[in-house]
Amino acid sequence: MDTNKIEMLNDFRIRDKFSVNAWHERGLNPSDEKLSQQMNSLFTHCADNLIIALKNKRSQIEISNILKSELKKFNNLDYDTEEGEFITDLFQEIASILEIDIRKDIGEWLYGSLASTLLKDFLSQPKKGAIETLSQPCTK
Numbered sequence: 001m002d003t004n005k006i007e008m009l010n011d012f013r014i015r016d017k018f019s020v021n022a023w024h025e026r027g028l029n030p031s032d033e034k035l036s037q038q039m040n041s042l043f044t045h046c047a048d049n050l051i052i053a054l055k056n057k058r059s060q061i062e063i064s065n066i067l068k069s070e071l072k073k074f075n076n077l078d079y080d081t082e083e084g085e086f087i088t089d090l091f092q093e094i095a096s097i098l099e100i101d102i103r104k105d106i107g108e109w110l111y112g113s114l115a116s117t118l119l120k121d122f123l124s125q126p127k128k129g130a131i132e133t134l135s136q137p138c139t140k
Contacts, residue, residue, distance in 0.1 A: 006054050008097045013047035016040065017090055028082050039074075039083070043090060046070035050098065064100045067091070071102070076109055084110050 016022070018036035023029065030036065049070065053063050071091055076084055088106045095102045 002054050005097055006051055009047045009051050009054070009094070012094065012097065013044055013051070017043055018086070026082070026086065028086075031083055035079075035083070039087065042070075042073055046073075046094070050094070060098075060100065063098055064102065067094060067098065067100060067102060068105050071105060071109055074109070 018031065018039050020030045023031070031039075046067070049066055050063065053066050058066075074087055079087065088110050091102065091106055095106075
């Protein structure tokens with residue numbers, strides 16, 4: 001059993017992830033209290049399922065699938081951009097604890113599969129030389 005991961009998930013689980021301070025640390029105004037409670041509840045449920053999976057010695061693939069299914073429980077149409085980015089940051093935090101790479105799934109959830117694929121393709125293209133820049137001194 002991976003006790004360190006379980007402890008870290010439990011700390012994550014009990015933390016108020018969408019507190020007023022958490023929003024202010026991001027430089028944002030807090031979301032509606034009811035929505036924040038709903039998001040906290042979904043993350044608590046996610047952490048609970050992952051802790052159970054770790055205690056039951058599930059494989060890394062099974063744990064990854066659980067994490068991905070928990071992400072799908074968040075309907076991205078219910079959240080504005082700041083909330084969506086906050087959610088994806090928290091899922092990335094969980095993925096880091098579990099040592100799982102779900103960046104592709106997070107990108108698809110946040111931006112949609114087409115935009116995520118285009119962005120991935122664009123970023124993976126080899127860099128070409130620097131673009132020639134013209135400059136002219138200011139006369140005034």
